[in-house]
Amino acid sequence: MEGAARLSGVNELPTPTWNYLHINDVPVSVPTGAASPSYPPAEKIPGGTGPEASAWLSRSADARESVVVTHGQRRERPVELTVGGKDDARIRDTLVTLCDDSEADVVVVARSDRDGDATCGSRLRLDLARGARAHVHVYVAMHDGYQYIDDIGAALADDASLDVHYHLLGAGLTVCGLRTENVGFRAAVDVDVRYLCRGNQTLDMNYNLRLSGRKSTADLNAYGVLFDNARKTLRDTIDLVRGGKGAQGNENETVLLAGDGVVNKSLPVILCDEEDVVGNHGATIGSVSEEQLQYLRARGLDDQAANALFARSVIDSATSQAPTAAARDAALFAARRFLGDDAVDDVLDASGVEGKEEA
Amino acid sequence: MSDLLSVSGLTAGTEDKTILHDIDLGIEAGKSYVLMGPNGAGKSTLGHVIMGDPQYTVTSGTIAFEGRDITSETPDKRSLAGIYLSYQAPVEIPGVPLYSFLRTICQKRPELKMTSRQFRQRVNEVCEQLSMSTDYLTRDLNVGFSGGEKKKVEMLQLLLLQPKLAILDETDSGLDVDALSVVSRGIEAYRSTCDGALLIITHNTRILERINVDQVHVMVHGNMVSSGPSSLIDEIDREGFAKYEAMLAQKAQGELA
Numbered sequence: 012m013e014g015a016a017r018l019s020g021v022n023e024l025p026t027p028t029w030n031y032l033h034i035n036d037v038p039v040s041v042p043t044g045a046a047s048p049s050y051p052p053a054e055k056i057p058g059g060t061g062p063e064a065s066a067w068l069s070r071s072a073d074a075r076e077s078v079v080v081t082h083g084q085r086r087e088r089p090v091e092l093t094v095g096g097k098d099d100a101r102i103r104d105t106l107v108t109l110c111d112d113s114e115a116d117v118v119v120v121a122r123s124d125r126d127g128d129a130t131c132g133s134r135l136r137l138d139l140a141r142g143a144r145a146h147v148h149v150y151v152a153m154h155d156g157y158q159y160i161d162d163i164g165a166a167l168a169d170d171a172s173l174d175v176h177y178h179l180l181g182a183g184l185t186v187c188g189l190r191t192e193n194v195g196f197r198a199a200v201d202v203d204v205r206y207l208c209r210g211n212q213t214l215d216m217n218y219n220l221r222l223s224g225r226k227s228t229a230d231l232n233a234y235g236v237l238f239d240n241a242r243k244t245l246r247d248t249i250d251l252v253r254g255g256k257g258a259q260g261n262e263n264e265t266v267l268l269a270g271d272g273v274v275n276k277s278l279p280v281i282l283c284d285e286e287d288v289v290g291n292h293g294a295t296i297g298s299v300s301e302e303q304l305q306y307l308r309a310r311g312l313d314d315q316a317a318n319a320l321f322a323r324s325v326i327d328s329a330t331s332q333a334p335t336a337a338a339r340d341a342a343l344f345a346a347r348r349f350l351g352d353d354a355v356d357d358v359l360d361a362s363g364v365e366g367k368e369e370a
Numbered sequence: 371m372s373d374l375l376s377v378s379g380l381t382a383g384t385e386d387k388t389i390l391h392d393i394d395l396g397i398e399a400g401k402s403y404v405l406m407g408p409n410g411a412g413k414s415t416l417g418h419v420i421m422g423d424p425q426y427t428v429t430s431g432t433i434a435f436e437g438r439d440i441t442s443e444t445p446d447k448r449s450l451a452g453i454y455l456s457y458q459a460p461v462e463i464p465g466v467p468l469y470s471f472l473r474t475i476c477q478k479r480p481e482l483k484m485t486s487r488q489f490r491q492r493v494n495e496v497c498e499q500l501s502m503s504t505d506y507l508t509r510d511l512n513v514g515f516s517g518g519e520k521k522k523v524e525m526l527q528l529l530l531l532q533p534k535l536a537i538l539d540e541t542d543s544g545l546d547v548d549a550l551s552v553v554s555r556g557i558e559a560y561r562s563t564c565d566g567a568l569l570i571i572t573h574n575t576r577i578l579e580r581i582n583v584d585q586v587h588v589m590v591h592g593n594m595v596s597s598g599p600s601s602l603i604d605e606i607d608r609e610g611f612a613k614y615e616a617m618l619a620q621k622a623q624g625e626l627a
């Protein structure tokens with residue numbers, strides 16, 4: 012018999028703030044067997060959702076995989092990690108090891124065929140050796156009965172680079188955590204987040220980018236639209252650890268609030284333990300500016316049309332950047348839900364992908 | 371009274387400062403006009419006030435388009451009616467891919483109705499016409515674009531939207547020679563395909579070489595001080611605006627006396 016357990020410290024901030032903001036972590040309850048979750052041992056590469064959630068994912072996984080990309084190899088096909096669909100695993104636990112100067116794409120897709128009430132998840136660890144390059148895409152587009160936990164942890168040796176592209180297009184509860192560790196000399200982390208959230212959906216994100224290498228860089232750009240009563244929390248922390256001379260961090264967020272009942276929380280933090288960090292380690296958050304809206308009006312879009320454009324933009328970018336068929340299907344599922352059936356052909360053409368009939 | 375656009379007695383500015391003083395300007399359909407004036411004269415402000423930018427308030431006078439008073443109409447309605455302002459400093463919009471933006475602004479106009487496939491083809495054509503790679507289409511609107519690339523994006527929209535009136539605010543500034551000829555060919559294409567009217571704001575006579583200018587207006591310190599044939603352009607190019615500043619000073623003295 013499955014019971015329910017409450018995971019604690021999920022998506023916990025590296026530096027907790029006043030609790031009345033209710034931003035320190037997110038309450039998540041998950042199905043569990045007889046054993047209640049015990050505190051897990053420390054991981055070699057920790058993930059962004061925190062030790063308890065990560066251990067739960069690992070314990071509950073019904074698909075485990077370890078992929079090694081050998082020295083200098085460019086892996087042709089992406090590592091495809093799909094969960095939630097009829098024939099998919101429910102929870103995946105994956106380790107991708109990239110040897111020196113190798114390169115690979117990893118595509119995580121969380122989808123659902125019909126509404127249900129399952130918890131799905133992916134625990135992904137990336138171990139990047141010197142000069143390795145990983146491109147990670149995460150697509151989430153599920154029915155509202157689902158909750159999805161995405162946990163990523165990565166270690167980057169010298170000159171390694173990691174870019175993560177999130178397209179978070181809805182689930183009842185989406186929890187996303189990313190943590191980078193041991194970022195080496197000149198290593199680069201680039202995170203691009205695009206999201207749509209509507210109805211009573213909740214989206215909770217925790218990005219914790221720790222830069223310890225000299226001249227390492229981290230860039231985080233988040234962009235999204237909240238409709239109806241959607242709730243979103245974004246914690247992004249760039250930690251310029253002592254020793255990381257010349258490191259650079261950058262955080263940017265634009266969020267559009269398009270519903271009367273939305274709850275939007277953002278906590279951008281730049282921690283600076285090293286004095287010699289160059290350049291712009293700034294954080295900006297903001298909504299769409301009056302100047303931007305005026306530009307759109309001058310091109311014929313009233314504010315309602317502008318909102319529709321912002322939503323469509325997230326879908327278009329999800330479709331045009333989709334690296335696999337599963338990712339594209341997830342984007343089109345979201346297109347139907349957010350824009351209606353009629354919009355799908357248009358979205359396909361926008362992505363440069365040929366539409367259905369090849370007559 | 372057959373003017374496409376007719377601005378009369380227009381005084382406008384920000385909350386604490388009047389920038390435009392008693393401006394009159396008539397634009398006939400299908401004709402080309404040039405607006406010149408020193409930096410800070412109020413040329414861009416006039417463009418933005420015609421477009422209905424809410425950062426400026428009109429304190430007196432009217433703006434009429436196709437015989438209809440639009441002085442208090444919202445900018446989106448003015449745009450849909452057929453007025454286009456190419457921005458001197460185009461705005462960056464993170465999160466909005468260029469293609470999504472273009473498709474959306476065209477879909478708002480019934481006269482441009484096209485299938486998504488046709489639209490894709492049309493956009494590709496115009497990109498080629500402007501020597502612009504279609505790679506830009508999936509990038510966010512103007513984000514990280516160079517100054518010249520942003521100006522081309524303004525031209526791209528002009529060619530797609532085919533407005534009845536295009537106000538080009540220094541669309542030529544910051545362009546290299548090749549881009550300049552691409553843009554001036556684009557302006558020619560706009561003129562010939564939809565017989566649109568043009569109001570060109572510029573400091574550079576080069577962009578005007580290919581265009582048949584019908585009339586030149588000169589603006590100084592927020593006042594329209596003179597207008598004349600296209601030969602004024604060369605004269606101003608040689609002699610500057612001193613004469614017009616003197617004219618304004620004289621006029622002001624006359625009013626005081």
Ligand SMILES: Nc1ncnc2c1ncn2[C@@H]1O[C@H](COP(=O)(O)OP(=O)(O)OP(=O)(O)O)[C@@H](O)[C@H]1O
Nearest residue numbers: 384389407408409410411412413414415416425458
């Ligand atoms: N929003 C504003 N707030 C305050 N002052 C403004 C604003 N917009 C314009 N101005 C002022 O009004 C005057 C006219 O500016 P405008 O940009 O219209 O000049 P311009 O003729 O286009 O000059 P340029 O040739 O340099 O582009 C300037 O003194 C400018 O500083």
Ligand SMILES: [Mg+2]
Nearest residue numbers: 413414415458
């Ligand atoms: Mg100007």
